[in-house]
Amino acid sequence: MKRWLLIGLAVAAVLVIFGWLVYRGIFSNEELASKQEWSIVQAVASQDGDKAADKIELVKIDEYSLVGIPVHNARKEIWIMLNPRNPPYYKQLPKGSYTISNEELKKILASRVVSSTVENCLESHVEGPQ
Numbered sequence: 001m002k003r004w005l006l007i008g009l010a011v012a013a014v015l016v017i018f019g020w021l022v023y024r025g026i027f028s029n030e031e032l033a034s035k036q037e038w039s040i041v042q043a044v045a046s047q048d049g050d051k052a053a054d055k056i057e058l059v060k061i062d063e064y065s066l067v068g069i070p071v072h073n074a075r076k077e078i079w080i081m082l083n084p085r086n087p088p089y090y091k092q093l094p095k096g097s098y099t100i101s102n103e104e105l106k107k108i109l110a111s112r113v114v115s116s117t118v119e120n121c122l123e124s125h126v127e128g129p130q
Contacts (some may be wrong), residue, residue: 004087025081033039038093040064045079045093054102058111064111069098080122082114089117 044059044066057068057077064084068077078098081091100108105126107115114122 006086016070018058034084034088036092037081037084037086041066041079041081041091041093044068045077047085056100056107058108060124065111067108068099069104071096071098080118082108082118084115089115099125101130115126 004006031087040061045089053068053070055070059066059068065082066079067082070077076094076096078096079093102121105122108122109119
């Protein structure tokens with residue numbers, strides 16, 4: 001009797017572990033969740049095209065906020081998601097370097113949706129004294 005009980009408990013434990021692994025693989029796939037965020041950044045960047053902007057632009061799509069930062073010498077905008085929920089926690093398109101002023105950083109942070117990772121990255125691109 002004890003032997004069948006131990007076998008039953010072992011089988012139940014294996015099934016629970018297997019079920020947990022399957023659930024985790026399906027419902028908490030960070031890469032899959034991140035693709036939606038990348039597609040939002042890509043859509044905003046492609047709608048913007050190659051138009052040259054002269055000031056930062058804040059955009060809200062669903063529950064995500066993005067900022068368009070003009071790159072004056074390249075006549076384009078770099079788009080950054082301000083509040084990503086999935087890794088990587090900094091999403092920017094297109095790739096490239098940019099600078100922002102301290103006033104522009106304050107305006108972006110005033111939106112109160114900027115994640116700490118994005119805030120650190122933006123601060124590293126502030127031109128001049130802080």
